[in-house]
Amino acid sequence: MSKAQIMNGNELVSEAAIAAGCRFYAGYPITPSSEIPEHLSKRMPEVGGVFMQFEDEIASCMAAVGASYAGYKSMTASSGPGISLKQEAIGLACMMELPLVVVNVMRGGPSTGLPTRVSQADVMQARWGTHGDHMIIAVAPETLLETYTETIRAFNMAEKYRTPVYILTDAVLAHLNGRVELPDPSTLEIIDRTQPSVPPEEYNPYDVERFGEVPPLPNKEKFHDYRFHMTGLNKDKTGFPTVNKEAVEADEERMIRKITGNIKDIESFEYYKMDDAQLAIFAYGTNAAAARVAVDEAREAGIKAGMFRPITVWPFPEKQVAEIGKNFDKMIVTEINLGQMLYEVERATKGSIEISTVLQAAGVPIRPQQILDKMKEVL
Amino acid sequence: MALLNELAKKKEGLVNGHRLCPGCTHSVIMRQVLAAADTDKYDIVVAAATGCFEVSSGLYPYTSWNIPWIHNAFENAASTISGVEAMYRLWKKKGRTDKDVRFIALASDGGTYDIGLQALSGAIERGHRFLYICNDNNAYQNTGNQRSSATPFGASTTTSPNGTVLQGKSQPKKDIMSVLEGHHMQYLAQASPSNWRDLMNKVKKALDVNGPTYLNVIEPCTTGWGFPQHKSIEIAQLAVDTCVWPLYEIEEGRVKINYKPKNKLPVEEYLKPQKRFAHLFKKGNEHLIEEFQKQTDRHWEWLLKREESGVSY
Numbered sequence: 001m002s003k004a005q006i007m008n009g010n011e012l013v014s015e016a017a018i019a020a021g022c023r024f025y026a027g028y029p030i031t032p033s034s035e036i037p038e039h040l041s042k043r044m045p046e047v048g049g050v051f052m053q054f055e056d057e058i059a060s061c062m063a064a065v066g067a068s069y070a071g072y073k074s075m076t077a078s079s080g081p082g083i084s085l086k087q088e089a090i091g092l093a094c095m096m097e098l099p100l101v102v103v104n105v106m107r108g109g110p111s112t113g114l115p116t117r118v119s120q121a122d123v124m125q126a127r128w129g130t131h132g133d134h135m136i137i138a139v140a141p142e143t144l145l146e147t148y149t150e151t152i153r154a155f156n157m158a159e160k161y162r163t164p165v166y167i168l169t170d171a172v173l174a175h176l177n178g179r180v181e182l183p184d185p186s187t188l189e190i191i192d193r194t195q196p197s198v199p200p201e202e203y204n205p206y207d208v209e210r211f212g213e214v215p216p217l218p219n220k221e222k223f224h225d226y227r228f229h230m231t232g233l234n235k236d237k238t239g240f241p242t243v244n245k246e247a248v249e250a251d252e253e254r255m256i257r258k259i260t261g262n263i264k265d266i267e268s269f270e271y272y273k274m275d276d277a278q279l280a281i282f283a284y285g286t287n288a289a290a291a292r293v294a295v296d297e298a299r300e301a302g303i304k305a306g307m308f309r310p311i312t313v314w315p316f317p318e319k320q321v322a323e324i325g326k327n328f329d330k331m332i333v334t335e336i337n338l339g340q341m342l343y344e345v346e347r348a349t350k351g352s353i354e355i356s357t358v359l360q361a362a363g364v365p366i367r368p369q370q371i372l373d374k375m376k377e378v379l
Numbered sequence: 380m381a382l383l384n385e386l387a388k389k390k391e392g393l394v395n396g397h398r399l400c401p402g403c404t405h406s407v408i409m410r411q412v413l414a415a416a417d418t419d420k421y422d423i424v425v426a427a428a429t430g431c432f433e434v435s436s437g438l439y440p441y442t443s444w445n446i447p448w449i450h451n452a453f454e455n456a457a458s459t460i461s462g463v464e465a466m467y468r469l470w471k472k473k474g475r476t477d478k479d480v481r482f483i484a485l486a487s488d489g490g491t492y493d494i495g496l497q498a499l500s501g502a503i504e505r506g507h508r509f510l511y512i513c514n515d516n517n518a519y520q521n522t523g524n525q526r527s528s529a530t531p532f533g534a535s536t537t538t539s540p541n542g543t544v545l546q547g548k549s550q551p552k553k554d555i556m557s558v559l560e561g562h563h564m565q566y567l568a569q570a571s572p573s574n575w576r577d578l579m580n581k582v583k584k585a586l587d588v589n590g591p592t593y594l595n596v597i598e599p600c601t602t603g604w605g606f607p608q609h610k611s612i613e614i615a616q617l618a619v620d621t622c623v624w625p626l627y628e629i630e631e632g633r634v635k636i637n638y639k640p641k642n643k644l645p646v647e648e649y650l651k652p653q654k655r656f657a658h659l660f661k662k663g664n665e666h667l668i669e670e671f672q673k674q675t676d677r678h679w680e681w682l683l684k685r686e687e688s689g690v691s692y
Contacts, residue, residue, distance in 0.1 A: 027538065030522060034523055037525065041540060045545070112450075112453075
């Protein structure tokens with residue numbers, strides 16, 4: 001462990017991005033994410049990377065897609081309204097199958113909403129914000145340290161599966177200054193995109209038959225040697241457009257399968273005091289910190305509660321939640337919105353469990369006491 | 380122009396109670412704008428983009444606006460006013476109103492030079508009748524002073540910080556007046572709250588044009604630029620007297636400079652009182668001030684030549 005530092009969530013995302021090998025950041029100011037571009041405007045030049053501020057969120061996300069195409073690990077960050085503007089570029093990265101990390105420092109909405117206040121109301125936007133059939137990966141860290149480690153994991157998954165990955169933090173985590181001991185950089189597992197081993201003339205960016213479901217993609221060193229085509233249109237293995245119905249459907253399915261088929265590698269969750277629990281709490285992100293306290297306090301009061309916390313929130317941990325549905329009678333879903341993951345929990349448990357909620361969209365974190373009160377009410 | 384004592388009696392369109400920083404010029408400019416509007420003749424409707432002024436003047440449950448005011452998102456003040464104006468025209472056509480209403484879209488530089496440029500260009504091209512006012516505070520001040528394309532050369536912001544390699548923003552400020560002039564609109568002008576009579580004349584003129592007009596106003600920002608709260612108007616005056624912010628108008632392509640300083644001050648006079656330029660005065664950075672002066676002179680001389688030529692579109 002290196003020595004402890006006082007840092008906030010936005011700084012940690014920025015530092016982790018650098019540690020993960022990100023060397024291109026495209027920014028545009030928006031509260032509460034602005035400290036990320038501010039921090040990276042100083043740090044990127046120090047590590048030989050590029051920081052660039054663009055004229056809007058559309059341009060900044062498109063630039064990050066462009067940099068990824070050119071072989072760079074790239075990132076962009078924003079909040080609510082800005083993330084809405086980035087959606088087209090995120091869809092483009094899905095279709096082009098380019099690694100991209102998008103940080104959404106969630107605030108209240110819709111529209112300008114609550115620029116300085118916390119929410120978790122963009123989780124469904126992360127899943128379905130861009131149009132068309134697609135699968136997405138999203139992680140939601142609970143603590144400052146996890147913000148760091150999950151950012152690294154986000155880059156790794158983006159590279160490994162050639163896909164956009166969301167990091168869902170929020171206004172609380174972004175501006176929470178706390179003591180963090182960053183892991184020794186040499187202990188970090190850093191994954192880079194697989195490099196083509198075939199000669200340039202034999203390389204096709206979507207040659208699934210030859211390379212497997214996630215074909216290699218030239219990095220910034222090899223980018224100049226490999227000439228290839230990419231487009232936002234549905235494509236065949238060469239990257240050129242096709243409307244062949246079999247090819248299109250197979251490709252659409254494969255783009256989803258490359259993520260769902262590797263769920264064991266992508267999923268991440270925590271069972272907190274669930275072994276002997278009689279009541280399950282479902283919480284994620286910073287809100288899980290409140291749920292954790294509530295679980296501890298409930299146990300002191302003789303209520304055997306436990307928490308299930310997805311860290312990878314997309315793809316949704318269907319199997320795990322379904323199992324909780326079978327093994328428990330009652331569950332409390334809590335999130336800082338009016339019920340979004342609730343739909344997923346209901347879908348996964350298929351009516352096998354009685355679900356109560358602690359939901360709040362007031363711009364303030366949910367307090368442990370609110371969850372505790374609900375536990376007492378349902379038991 | 381009405382006399383001062385007449386203006387003082389006029390019902391204010393923007394009143395006290397807003398939460399702008401002490402020393403902020405947003406409200407000063409807006410009060411000058413609304414004082415200039417001939418509200419006996421017509422009503423004013425304002426659409427405001429997200430920004431300092433918007434967040435500070437319309438905080439629920441309070442508002443400082445005594446006139447109809449609509450807030451939209453960040454990039455679309457011009458689009459929103461287009462919709463409002465088009466609807467008004469339809470109402471007039473159908474006889475649902477006989478009121479004379481004039482429209483103002485309000486944004487700062489982020490919402491004009493950068494993210495709002497597309498919407499502004501579209502609205503001008505479609506020919507809506509509205510006055511677009513950009514209160515140019517040279518950066519994204521609402522989110523904490525990040526650089527914009529209106530940030531001047533050399534200015535240190537939170538995303539163009541001065542350090543060992545770079546000395547603030549390396550690019551010159553975007554010449555938005557020239558960008559918009561390319562739309563061949565009837566009237567556009569640049570003004571400053573320090574020269575309020577000039578500003579008010581321009582507003583009056585613009586509001587009487589039956590089509591799109593544009594007003595670019597310098598809006599000194601005490602927190603972002605780093606100067607004492609009581610100096611805002613002085614800073615604006617210095618920008619004018621150094622020709623960093625020339626006061627001019629373009630009417631059907633013909634440039635008219637409204638104020639030519641008798642004694643054109645060196646740019647240092649403008650730069651020195653502002654913290655964002657402090658690093659330019661460090662030893663070894665003299666060339667940056669020279670460059671700033673060069674850019675300022677080049678633009679000023681070009682304006683003089685354009686005025687002299689008398690060429691119109």
